[in-house]
Amino acid sequence: KWEEILQKVKEEHEITDISFDTWLRPLEIYNIKDNTLYILLKNEQVAINYINKKYYLPIKVAIAETIGVEYEIEFITPAQTKNMKPVVDASPLNKELINSAANHSNLNPNYTFDTFVVGSNNRFAHSASLAVAESPGEAYNPLYIYGGPGLGKTHLMHSIGHFILDQNPYAKVLYVTSEEFTNEVIECIRNTNNATKMSQLRDKYRTVDVLMIDDIQFIIGKEMTQEEFFHTFNALQTQGKQIIITSDKPPKDMQPLEERIRSRFEWGLMADIGVPDYETRMAILRKKIENDNFEINDEVLNYIAQNIKSNIRELEGALNKLLAYHNLSNEDITMDVAINELQNIITPDKPKEITSQLIIEVVADHYNLTIDQMISKNRSKDIAKPRQIAMYLCKTMTDSPLDAIGSLLGGRDHSTIIHGVSTITKDYEANPELKETIETIKKKINPN
Ligand code: ADP
Numbered sequence: 001k002w003e004e005i006l007q008k009v010k011e012e013h014e015i016t017d018i019s020f021d022t023w024l025r026p027l028e029i030y031n032i033k034d035n036t037l038y039i040l041l042k043n044e045q046v047a048i049n050y051i052n053k054k055y056y057l058p059i060k061v062a063i064a065e066t067i068g069v070e071y072e073i074e075f076i077t078p079a080q081t082k083n084m085k086p087v088v089d090a091s092p093l094n095k096e097l098i099n100s101a102a103n104h105s106n107l108n109p110n111y112t113f114d115t116f117v118v119g120s121n122n123r124f125a126h127s128a129s130l131a132v133a134e135s136p137g138e139a140y141n142p143l144y145i146y147g148g149p150g151l152g153k154t155h156l157m158h159s160i161g162h163f164i165l166d167q168n169p170y171a172k173v174l175y176v177t178s179e180e181f182t183n184e185v186i187e188c189i190r191n192t193n194n195a196t197k198m199s200q201l202r203d204k205y206r207t208v209d210v211l212m213i214d215d216i217q218f219i220i221g222k223e224m225t226q227e228e229f230f231h232t233f234n235a236l237q238t239q240g241k242q243i244i245i246t247s248d249k250p251p252k253d254m255q256p257l258e259e260r261i262r263s264r265f266e267w268g269l270m271a272d273i274g275v276p277d278y279e280t281r282m283a284i285l286r287k288k289i290e291n292d293n294f295e296i297n298d299e300v301l302n303y304i305a306q307n308i309k310s311n312i313r314e315l316e317g318a319l320n321k322l323l324a325y326h327n328l329s330n331e332d333i334t335m336d337v338a339i340n341e342l343q344n345i346i347t348p349d350k351p352k353e354i355t356s357q358l359i360i361e362v363v364a365d366h367y368n369l370t371i372d373q374m375i376s377k378n379r380s381k382d383i384a385k386p387r388q389i390a391m392y393l394c395k396t397m398t399d400s401p402l403d404a405i406g407s408l409l410g411g412r413d414h415s416t417i418i419h420g421v422s423t424i425t426k427d428y429e430a431n432p433e434l435k436e437t438i439e440t441i442k443k444k445i446n447p448n
């Protein structure tokens with residue numbers, strides 16, 4: 001792992017062999033305490049300041065990207081090791097690294113079986129998921145969960161992942177959206193060095209114990225991706241590895257899709273999730289306010305549950321909106337407040353309007369970010385890029401003035417928005433992966 005991290009730094013920062021051998025090679029992990037990795041520089045004292053200045057951030061970022069956890073790092077010299085025990089052999093360290101990687105295999109910590117409310121709409125999908133979680137590779141393979149947007153497919157899928165990792169922290173659980181998978185395939189094809197890239201991709205996907213691909217409907221019509229998926233599927237299936245797939249539709253409605261892939265989807269178990277009934281909607285709302293330690297009267301809950309019927313994400317969205325209102329104003333949530341605050345969400349007969357707010361929510365959801373992160377000052381790439389994509393989509397899909405977009409995005413001025421929009425506009429043409437992503441997000445915003 002450590003070697004992998006150093007190589008990553010080398011590649012990403014185009015470090016020459018000589019610099020690498022001089023500065024990076026002599027580094028080794030000495031200890032991990034709490035959230036800090038102590039990295040020992042075996043030779044001279046002088047170098048440490050230089051290394052700190054030049055390589056602190058690259059190493060920190062590479063660690064976070066490789067193992068999925070942010071560690072503080074500190075470089076130490078042999079003299080500083082006196083009060084500290086080394087990690088005697090590499091295995092506990094590796095264990096720790098593996099563990100933290102496992103715990104962060106792209107899974108949303110809130111999406112567990114514990115937080116999932118079982119109702120008539122999802123009872124079958126829930127028990128199928130639990131069976132797969134208890135006996136991966138043995139119960140049903142593949143498990144194919146399908147249903148409309150916002151009904152809990154991703155939540156169930158992540159629940160399976162958490163369950164398996166709780167049982168066995170060493171299990172290799174990989175969760176990707178089909179769009180991420182597609183992008184990786186495209187990148188391989190584009191890359192001049194594509195034999196190596198391709199074998200890396202195969203290595204990544206064909207050596208896991210559990211592969212979860214979310215929203216597989218996006219591979220419809222993408223031949224190369226289907227081809228790669230087909231072989232991945234077969235490789236895993238023959239090794240008895242678990243495959244879990246979600247889609248917004250049953251296999252028979254996936255058109256156009258190669259027949260051999262469709263038939264594989266139908267090999268295991270197909271479970272649909274339907275629209276929740278009133279009791280389930282109320283139970284979900286109750287569970288959520290309990291988790292958030294929020295109090296709200298039944299009349300208001302009832303109002304939400306009566307009016308938002310077909311999408312649990314929107315159901316939660318309504319509640320979050322009231323929660324935010326309460327936190328800002330410190331007022332109790334009365335019926336009047338609820339009706340007023342939710343008028344944009346609860347619009348019984350009108351088709352849904354595409355607003356900048358909606359776009360920001362969809363982009364955040366797509367990248368698994370919170371709205372707070374979207375509007376924050378944080379400029380790390382993982383957040384800044386989605387934020388710019390939101391700017392671009394607000395500009396191209398709505399009539400919102402730039403200032404309005406800026407203020408929704410945390411009070412950014414309109415030159416920032418112009419910059420974001422033009423960056424993405426350029427990248428859109430130059431970068432097929434980004435284009436793919438943006439088209440996917442657009443479909444999520446406006447499915448028609
Ligand atoms: P999908 O993947 O089907 O579009 P998600 O799994 O993302 O839907 O669910 C949307 C939101 O609704 C998530 O925040 C999820 O936690 C919540 N949700 C969905 N179903 C349930 C459920 N049965 N119990 C609790 N929360 C749920």
Ligand code: MG
Nearest residue numbers: 153154155214
């Ligand atoms: Mg989903």
